[in-house]
Amino acid sequence: MHRIVTETGILDANEKLAVENRDCFREKGVFVVNLMSAPGAGKTSLLEQTILRLRGDYRIGVIEGDLMTTCDADRIRALGVPAMQITTGTVCHLDAQMISRALRSFSLDGLDLLVIENVGNLVCPAEFNLGEDLKVMVFSTVEGAEKPKKYPLMFHEAAAVLLNKIDLIPYAGVSLEELCNNVREVNPEAGIFPVSCRSGEGITDWMEWLIRSIEAARRSR
Amino acid sequence: MHEISIVRRIIDMAEGEARQVGSSSIRLIRLKVGEFRGVAVEALEFGFAVLKKGTLADGARLEVELVQLRLDCHECGQARTGIGDLSFICPGCGGRMNLSTGRELELDYLEID
Numbered sequence: 001m002h003r004i005v006t007e008t009g010i011l012d013a014n015e016k017l018a019v020e021n022r023d024c025f026r027e028k029g030v031f032v033v034n035l036m037s038a039p040g041a042g043k044t045s046l047l048e049q050t051i052l053r054l055r056g057d058y059r060i061g062v063i064e065g066d067l068m069t070t071c072d073a074d075r076i077r078a079l080g081v082p083a084m085q086i087t088t089g090t091v092c093h094l095d096a097q098m099i100s101r102a103l104r105s106f107s108l109d110g111l112d113l114l115v116i117e118n119v120g121n122l123v124c125p126a127e128f129n130l131g132e133d134l135k136v137m138v139f140s141t142v143e144g145a146e147k148p149k150k151y152p153l154m155f156h157e158a159a160a161v162l163l164n165k166i167d168l169i170p171y172a173g174v175s176l177e178e179l180c181n182n183v184r185e186v187n188p189e190a191g192i193f194p195v196s197c198r199s200g201e202g203i204t205d206w207m208e209w210l211i212r213s214i215e216a217a218r219r220s221r
Numbered sequence: 222m223h224e225i226s227i228v229r230r231i232i233d234m235a236e237g238e239a240r241q242v243g244s245s246s247i248r249l250i251r252l253k254v255g256e257f258r259g260v261a262v263e264a265l266e267f268g269f270a271v272l273k274k275g276t277l278a279d280g281a282r283l284e285v286e287l288v289q290l291r292l293d294c295h296e297c298g299q300a301r302t303g304i305g306d307l308s309f310i311c312p313g314c315g316g317r318m319n320l321s322t323g324r325e326l327e328l329d330y331l332e333i334d
Contacts, residue, residue, distance in 0.1 A: 001248065004238050005330045010230055010252075092223055123259040124223045152307045153259050185308035188317050 014128055017096035021103070021131025028108040029221065030061075031214045032116065034132035036154055039120030041140040042164040044072045045197035046206075047115055051079050053207050058112040058214070063102055065094040065119045072117065082106075093124040096131060113214060122147075126154040133217055134159045141165050141194070142172040145179040152186040159213075160191040162206060167196040224260060228268035231328060236277045239333050247281040249332035255288045256304045257323035262287065290323030 009015070025032050037043045044064075051060055062083040064073045073085035084106040086098055099116065108114065116132065118125040126135070137158035139147065142165055148155040155161060161183050169176060180192055191209050195202035235250050250269075254260055262285050269283045290304045296316030309318045 001332055001334060002242070002244070003330055003332050004242065006234070006238060006328045007330075008234065008328050010227055010234070010326050010328055013230065091226065127223065127259050149307060152304075153257065156257075156309075185310055188309050 011127070014096045017100055018129040018131040021096055021099050023131075024103060025108070025114070025131060025133075026221070028111070029218075030108050030111045030114050031217050032114045032130075032132040032134075033210075034116050034118060034125075034130050034135045035138065036118045036125045036135060036158070037120060037138035038122040038140070038143070041120070041138045041143075042162075042197050043117050043120070043138050044075055046138055046162060046164065046195070047117060048075065048079060049197050049200065049203050050115075050207065050210070051076070051081055053203070054113070054211075055079070055081065059110055060113045060115065061106070061108065061111045063099065063106060063114065063116045065098070065117060067092075067119060088119055092119055092121045093128050094118050094130060095128045099130045122151045122154055126157045134213060136160045136162070138162045138164050139183075141174050141176065141179060142168050145174050145176075145182060148179070148182040148186050155183055155186045155190070158187065158190055160193065160206070160209060161187070163192065163194045164197055166194045166201060167199050224264035225268045225272070227260065227326075228265060228272050231269070232272055232276050232278050234328050235281075235331055238331055239277050242333070244333040245277055246334040247278040247331055248334060249282050249284060250278060251284045251286065251329045251331070253286050253288055253325040253327050253329045255290065255323040255325040257290045257307075257320070258326050260326060286329065288322050288325045291321040292318035293321050294318045 035043050060081050062076045062081055064085045067088055070085040073083040076083035084102055086102055116130055135158045137154055141163050183192055193202055193206040195206055235247055239247050273279050289302050291302045293300045294311035294316050297314040299311055299313040311318050
């Protein structure tokens, strides 16, 4: 019997590919957002709202991750933005290798902003870096104020947390203040944006934050 | 929910290490898993039992050392442990707490014949 001490990270292979992806994004001058949430929180709706407001000033591309169907990519293409769909089959998250493969056929040339919409899942996507500049999370307020404490990982990893569907709060009996406090406890640095993708309320604050982030990255390049 | 792909990766890494030293039988695979990681130990164990068949780890045991979450306040030095009621805001001074342990996900060591 013989012991081999390895002390090697199990996701090191993903990290290595994520660094390669990031180098590729830097070289092309593209700012990359990894957009994450549970299913149905409103990632695609937020993306539509964001594209409508940004497409005059920034050239945007989208990679969509889903278990099945191409309906999200179809919604994005309808806005005149190039979109590629990765259907993961049974895999509950995107990883750096899937993005690396997608980049072989999805051109970044001329893009300013690439949004990667992850598979709807409140846990796993937070574990896999893709090479993005920012992780952004959408949370549906009606799911309850305690969720950041129950599922802290994604809230902790996100640079910005959008609290969507605030127009439904009066019907759901959720305290927005308690929800914001819980987000701050698991991530004191996160930008927190209460929004309604349906009414457009709060979207301006999110847009200003995103534009500031894109421009700060440009200046530092 | 992604434990199966993690188990596949663990077995690949362990087989690679064993082959490098000319072993064809792994006895034990020892992991360190932080509690602030989106990984369920029972799901790892289930996945391992299924996926090890026909590999060099077929006869191996999987041992998981669960690493407790520990936060340290960089303002006042106060520490807290455990993932229950997680808060990165220091209960003592209101400062920002830093994560010291709890995010591990590593292949610690193997025992081979």
